[in-house]
Amino acid sequence: MTTLEHTTQPDILLYINGEFVKSEDGNTFENLNPFTNNKINKVYEGRKTDIDKAVMAAREAFDHGPWKKMKVTERLAYIYKIADLIDQEVEKIAYLEALDTGLPIKQTRSMVSRASENFRFYARMVDSRLIGEAYQVDDHFINYTINLPAGVAGLITPWNAPFMLETWKVAPALATGNTVILKPAEFSPLSANVLAEVIDKSGLPKGVFNVVHGYGETAGDALVKHLDVQLISFTGETVTGSTIIKNSADTLKECSMELGGKSPIIIFDDADFERALDACVWGIFSFNGERCTANSRLFIQEGIKDNFIEALKKRVAKVRIGDPLEETTEVGPLIHKEHYDKVVSYLEIAKQEGAEVLTRDIPDELKNGNFVAPSMILHASNDMRVAQEEIFGPILTVMSFKDEDEAIRLANDIDYGLAGYVWTNDIKRGHRVAHQIDAGMLWVNAQNVRDLRTPFGGSKSSGIGREGGHYAFDFYTEKKIIHVAIGDHPIQQFGK
DSSP: OOSSOOOOOOOBOEEETTEEEOOTTOOEEEEEOTTTOOEEEEEEOOOHHHHHHHHHHHHHHHHHSSTTTSOHHHHHHHHHHHHHHHHHTHHHHHHHHHHHHOOOHHHHHHHHHHHHHHHHHHHHHHHHHOOOOEEEETTTEEEEEEEEEOSEEEEEOOSSSHHHHHHHHHHHHHHTTOEEEEEOOTTOOHHHHHHHHHHHHHTOOTTSEEEOOOOIIIIIHHHHHOTTOOEEEEESOHHHHHHHHHHHGGGTOEEEEEOOOOOEEEEOTTSOHHHHHHHHHHHHHGGGGOOTTOOOEEEEETTTHHHHHHHHHHHHHHOOBOOTTSTTOSBOOOSOHHHHHHHHHHHHHHHHTTOEEEOOOOOGGGTTSOOOOOEEEESOOTTSHHHHSOOOSSEEEEEEESSHHHHHHHHHSSSEESEEEEEOSOHHHHHHHHHHSOSSEEEESSOOOOOTTSOBOOEETTEESOBSGGGGHHHHEEEEEEEEEOSOOOOOOTTO
16 A cells, blocks of 8 residues: 555646746646546646746846846855755655656655755856866967856756756756746646745745746747747757757757657677666666656667567566555556557557567556556567657567677667667677767666766757756856957057
8 A cells, every 4th residue: 555645736836036926817727647647736827928927037137136146156055055955855846746747756756866966066067167268379368268147048848757857957057147937848847836936945036947837839939939038958859859949040049959769778698688687677667668768779689689588578577567656666657648648559550560569458456547568569670660769658679680780780770869778798899889879878788877977968869969067058158258468469550
């Protein structure tokens, strides 16, 4: 029996200019529990007029408020305070995240407990790595660079790891002195509201941080097209990312895009069998398979193919599906019925393409939820839709390869290029293959262990730009060069 209950929650307001307010037109949308498909609460729906209000508040706070001009140590004190306040709310946020998304609470607790470190990390990074450079030109000039906040940042976040990814963007945006409008995913509004409550409690100056809930095609679109927004950071699927880039072009916004993935895990026959098995199973079925870096395409070298698939079958059959509020649950329900329908459709597509689908029935007591059992697609080929398109659910497509060259060719034969995983005990080969995979992030004999100091992002259809570490400063700040004459350098005398 679970000790936590699936409760309803208070309705959610927008957070604009330091106040929790209803949307201008008073419209709301329902937020549903993916385990029961019952209503959790209502959310006030922001549209263009609400985005306009939020941008006006953020613009005023940036241009005329104290935030941009205050001493760095004072600004970073707010960032550290936000981190401390998040630490006080970890259990609450983890519960709300599981309730809202269907992610198992053991996993949401782990995610949320690391969120405060995003703020502390960027406070430390600003203090130590947001630095300028100086260039001396003989005895004529000293030229030096400074880093200034870019302005108003529009942050559009996804529903698959809401709080972690919200803090991942909000922390560097605020720490570098920008003001922010956060547009959270409409399917997962609860933890974004807690972030607003936490930041409100920190005493951050009014207008510096704002949250407008709503739909992408209305609130998100208005944010992207707004003349007074300088930056758009988006995490989500590729088609939406492409649309955002097009719509931001007229106002010459800088965009950071972390988009879809269909990441390969390549397992050579000399790999540590059990560790590779652990990594493969965790990498696709954790987070309910709803993760951009999931190793959703498995390539096994032919020498171990049969043994590995048999071991996979046994492990996958034992992955525990259930109530996301249960500590023992490993896979919960998918975020929304709309997404569930999409994911289930790929099991039918796999059959139509001639592949074999291994799945299992959902118990009667779970059938109110959006459950897809951990599934494997066997006898697949890399040209099938189930091998090429992002499914974003607990479905692993299994393929094989003969040698290193074929593994690289198959792994790269796809539009996406976010992540990749290589398993081999030949460390030279591990490096060689990692160097040749077309992806922004590679792990060798490891499973998706993030280092906050390193760049995060993909290539090809998986995105544009890099965030993470000091690389985020290239996006969230403008670099200015100051040229100072220290001698009487020659000046041409026109018209004398």
